[in-house]
Amino acid sequence: MDTLAALAGGFATALTPTHLLFAFVGCFLGTAVGVLPGIGPALTVALLLPITFQVPATSAFILFAGVYYGAMYGGSTTSILLNTPGESATIITALEGHRMARAGRAGPALATAAIGSFVAGTIATLALTFAAPVVVELALKLGPAEYFSLMVVAFVAVSAVLGASALRGLACLFLGLLLGIVGVDLQTGQPRFTFGMIEFLDGIEVTIVAVGLFAVAETLHLATRRKHGEDEILPVQGSLWLSKSDWARSWKPWLRGACIGFPFGAIPAGGSELPTFLSYYMERKLSKNPGEFGHGAIEGVAGPEAANNASAAGVLMPMLTLGLPTSVTAAIMLSAFQSYGIQPGPMLFVTQGDLVWGLIASLYVGNVMLLILNLPLVGLWVKILKIPTPQLYAGILVFATIGSYGVSNSVIDLLVMYGVGIVGLFMKRYDFPVAPAVIGMILGPLAEQAFRQALTISQGDVTTFITRPISASFLVVALLLAFGPKLWSAWVATQQRARA
Amino acid sequence: MPRHRPIAGEVACAVALVVIALGALWQTAVIPTSPIYARVGPTLFPWIASSCLLVIAVLLLVQALRTGFGVEESLTVDWRSLAWVAAGLAANAALIGTAGFVFAATALFACVARGFGSTNFLRDAAIGLVIAFGSYYGFEKLLGVNIGAGILQDLI
Numbered sequence: 001m002d003t004l005a006a007l008a009g010g011f012a013t014a015l016t017p018t019h020l021l022f023a024f025v026g027c028f029l030g031t032a033v034g035v036l037p038g039i040g041p042a043l044t045v046a047l048l049l050p051i052t053f054q055v056p057a058t059s060a061f062i063l064f065a066g067v068y069y070g071a072m073y074g075g076s077t078t079s080i081l082l083n084t085p086g087e088s089a090t091i092i093t094a095l096e097g098h099r100m101a102r103a104g105r106a107g108p109a110l111a112t113a114a115i116g117s118f119v120a121g122t123i124a125t126l127a128l129t130f131a132a133p134v135v136v137e138l139a140l141k142l143g144p145a146e147y148f149s150l151m152v153v154a155f156v157a158v159s160a161v162l163g164a165s166a167l168r169g170l171a172c173l174f175l176g177l178l179l180g181i182v183g184v185d186l187q188t189g190q191p192r193f194t195f196g197m198i199e200f201l202d203g204i205e206v207t208i209v210a211v212g213l214f215a216v217a218e219t220l221h222l223a224t225r226r227k228h229g230e231d232e233i234l235p236v237q238g239s240l241w242l243s244k245s246d247w248a249r250s251w252k253p254w255l256r257g258a259c260i261g262f263p264f265g266a267i268p269a270g271g272s273e274l275p276t277f278l279s280y281y282m283e284r285k286l287s288k289n290p291g292e293f294g295h296g297a298i299e300g301v302a303g304p305e306a307a308n309n310a311s312a313a314g315v316l317m318p319m320l321t322l323g324l325p326t327s328v329t330a331a332i333m334l335s336a337f338q339s340y341g342i343q344p345g346p347m348l349f350v351t352q353g354d355l356v357w358g359l360i361a362s363l364y365v366g367n368v369m370l371l372i373l374n375l376p377l378v379g380l381w382v383k384i385l386k387i388p389t390p391q392l393y394a395g396i397l398v399f400a401t402i403g404s405y406g407v408s409n410s411v412i413d414l415l416v417m418y419g420v421g422i423v424g425l426f427m428k429r430y431d432f433p434v435a436p437a438v439i440g441m442i443l444g445p446l447a448e449q450a451f452r453q454a455l456t457i458s459q460g461d462v463t464t465f466i467t468r469p470i471s472a473s474f475l476v477v478a479l480l481l482a483f484g485p486k487l488w489s490a491w492v493a494t495q496q497r498a499r500a
Numbered sequence: 501m502p503r504h505r506p507i508a509g510e511v512a513c514a515v516a517l518v519v520i521a522l523g524a525l526w527q528t529a530v531i532p533t534s535p536i537y538a539r540v541g542p543t544l545f546p547w548i549a550s551s552c553l554l555v556i557a558v559l560l561l562v563q564a565l566r567t568g569f570g571v572e573e574s575l576t577v578d579w580r581s582l583a584w585v586a587a588g589l590a591a592n593a594a595l596i597g598t599a600g601f602v603f604a605a606t607a608l609f610a611c612v613a614r615g616f617g618s619t620n621f622l623r624d625a626a627i628g629l630v631i632a633f634g635s636y637y638g639f640e641k642l643l644g645v646n647i648g649a650g651i652l653q654d655l656i
Contacts, residue, residue: 165569167560171517174553178524181549185531185542192542193527216589223581223615390618391627394588394609398631401592401605406639406647411597418589430513431571448545455540 003133010357014365019062022055023362026063027369030070035078035381038218039396041071042328042438046210047403049336057340058355062362064333065316069121069363072312073370076113076305077381080106081234090308092276096293096300098234103296107238110378112250112298113305115242118371119251120258120306124313125363127262128320132349132360135321139346144453145464149474151447154324156478159436166482168432176440177447179204186445187452199412206335206442208404210328212417213434215400217424219393224425233385240375250302253283257306264307265314265326279307313363320356321346323446328435331442510564510571517557524550584615601647605632 013019033044045064052060075090080097093113100109142150159169182193183203194200242250257279264275283303284293293300318324323344325331337344342352349356374381387395404417427434458464466472528546563569588611595604609628610621618624639647 167556167563168569171553171556171560174549174556175517175520177549178520178546178553181546188533188542190531190533190542192531192546193524195527219612220582220585223585224577388618390613390616391609391624393616394612394624394628395631397588397592397612398605398609398628398635401596401601401608402635402639402647405596405601409646411593414593414596418593426509426513426516430510430569432513444549451545452540455544460540 003130006133006353006357007129007361009354010359010361011364013058013354013358014062014361019059019358019362020365022059022063023066023366024369026066027070027366027373028066030067030072031074031077031370031373031381032070032384033067034071034074034076035384036387036392037078037082038222038393040075040214040329041068042210042332043214044071045329045332045336046207046214047399049207049332049339050403050407052336052339057337057342057352058358060336060340061333061355061359064336065359065363066366066369068329068333069309069312069366070370070373072121072309073114073117073374074381076117076301076308077110077374077378078385080109080113080301081236081382082232082385090276090305091273092280092304093301093308095280096297099294099296100298100301101234101237104237105296105298106234106236107240108242108246108298109296109301110236111240111242111375112246112302114371114374116250116254116257116302116306117309117374118367119254120261120308120310121313121367121370122364123255123258124262124265124310125360125367128313128317128363129360131266132317132321135317136346136349139322142346142470143468144450144457145468145471146474148447148450148454149465149471149478150322151324151443151450153474153478153481154318154326154443155436155440155447156481158326158439159433160482161485165431168430169436172427172432172434173436173440176437176442177444179209179437180441180444181448186449199410204416204441205404205407205413206332206438207407208413208417209420209441210332210438211400211403212420213424213427213438215396215403216417216421217428217434219397220421220425221428222393224429233382236378236382240378246298249298253279253299253303254306256282257303257308258310261307261310261312262314265311266317267326275307275311276304279303316363319344320348320359323348325439325443328438331439335442506565507568510569511561514557514561514564518554518561521550521554521557524553581615581617585612588612588615602629602632602636605635 014023029044030041033039033041044067048060048063048067051063055063076093076097079090079094080101083094083098097109097113100106155173159173160166178193180203182200184191184201191201257275260279260282261275264278280300280303283297283299284290287293287297287299289297315325315327315330318326319330319334323334323337323346325334334344337348342348342355400417401414404413405411407413424434426432427437454464455462464471465475524546528543528550531543531546533541533543560569588608591611592604592608595607606625606628609631610625613624613628614621636647
């Protein structure tokens with residue numbers, strides 16, 4: 001009952017005209033950036049970070065959450081009509097959705113994606129509402145040693161498990177951790193990694209690194225491999241109302257997608273690509289006519305889209321309850337908490353109850369808004385899709401300039417952003433993942449804090465991490481995540497050799 | 501097994517990481533520490549992070565030399581395109597402190613659009629000017645965020 005009362009309080013916060021406006025602006029912006037290839041929610045939230053100096057925390061987070069959810073909705077429109085996934089999580093949608101659009105069924109594809117996103121998003125938000133307080137209860141029992149080990153799990157998951165190469169992922173993670181060290185050490189006041197420059201004493205701004213990686217590097221990368229000719233945008237054909245048989249074929253994939261997506265988002269092995277792939281294969285297995293897959297099967301749009309949105313809500317769970325971001329956007333939102341001086345973690349529900357519950361309530365509201373924004377207004381997004389690439393990327397760089405230069409009016413910040421962009425260009429070219437670097441940079445200082453607290457409590461005894469049972473089991477999980485897949489494939493290989 | 505020919509860019513990336521790791525170790529060594537914090541001081545975590553990076557960077561270097569990263573062969577670099585974008589970024593950084601955001605952003609916009617294959621330079625400059633002026637005005641007047649007035653301050 002406590003939860004319901006708190007949620008009701010949250011709705012009282014979220015339904016005020018100001019917050020409704022913030023939610024609407026967030027959803028609108030989010031859908032727009034989701035639709036546009038090349039910019040995503042991470043970049044948008046990073047560019048919006050400076051508003052944390054201007055508006056109260058609750059409004060800012062309602063805005064950010066709107067952007068985050070909106071991008072998930074918007075990405076599917078691009079995948080269906082353009083076959084270029086607007087977001088990495090909508091690759092699968094591009095597969096089946098685009099085929100449907102080719103066959104003149106763009107309308108039903110868009111509808112099942114949007115309604116599925118709504119259904120799954122709402123289910124996942126419900127799951128978040130009722131699971132979060134339970135997780136908070138458990139999390140309050142964790143000490144610094146356990147926290148540190150849990151963060152190790154998250155680090156390993158984002159760097160070694162997702163992505164093509166564990167080695168390159170880990171290199172990016174440690175690079176991010178080193179970036180996070182730059183600045184004055186909060187416990188002793190010693191400057192670290194500043195190379196004697198005053199500009200670095202406050203550390204490196206998250207906005208600058210994120211914008212450098214996502215806007216500058218992306219633009220430079222595309223410029224080096226510019227492909228000539230434009231993609232064809234398919235017209236929205238077919239009714240936006242689902243037919244009876246479309247409903248019948250969609251509702252189960254929606255529910256299954258939601259069930260797959262939420263847990264994948266919630267465990268710190270995040271990423272929203274994995275659940276969408278899983279959902280796709282599951283729907284193909286379960287389908288009565290699997291032959292239709294690859295030629296525009298509506299189940300192949302409904303399931304992955306639902307999984308995608310549910311995992312987005314899932315990611316918010318470790319972020320809000322443990323202060324543990326498992327996606328880049330969540331990491332940047334975490335840094336927004338810090339710029340308000342709010343310590344993310346289980347205490348958030350205790351000390352900032354109004355904020356958290358207002359935010360959760362706004363997710364319900366946002367889902368309704370997004371359903372309306374994405375179906376009847378789909379024509380507007382198609383127009384946005386028609387912005388030609390040259391002007392689009394030119395515009396992105398102009399806004400990147402505002403984001404980095406606007407805060408402190410420092411050309412050094414601008415140059416640091418360019419530098420990060422050049423590094424990012426090489427990262428993209430040689431397939432180094434970006435997420436571990438950003439998450440390492442933001443979560444690193446918190447991990448170090450927990451590490452040092454734990455060691456202070458144990459009076460410098462490093463074994464504290466393995467003698468405390470919960471901490472030890474987290475570390476075992478981290479080890480399994482890091483080496484499990486390798487051992488497994490080695491084992492399979494020997495088995496096959498034995499059989500041959 | 502045919503001998504792998506190392507790809508210059510991959511080796512360069514790995515070497516750069518080794519250099520960064522060594523730089524980080526050096527910066528860790530110069531962090532001043534007081535003996536009170538000797539045990540769990542401000543240097544322990546940086547030591548761990550930079551030595552781990554060094555180990556991984558060396559492993560990557562070995563991988564780059566022996567087998568390569570196994571990344572798909574990239575397309576050839578479109579240097580003209582890249583040069584236009586780089587020129588735009590340079591113009592932006594050079595102009596923003598003196599001429600101000602609006603002119604810097606206009607130059608940036610026109611150059612980047614040219615880099616991405618737009619042929620009408622003047623039209624792009626005009627679009628850039630409108631966007632730049634619009635955002636300048638919006639940020640400066642409505643939000644009170646100064647994004648670099650430059651010489652515009654005296655004009656309006």
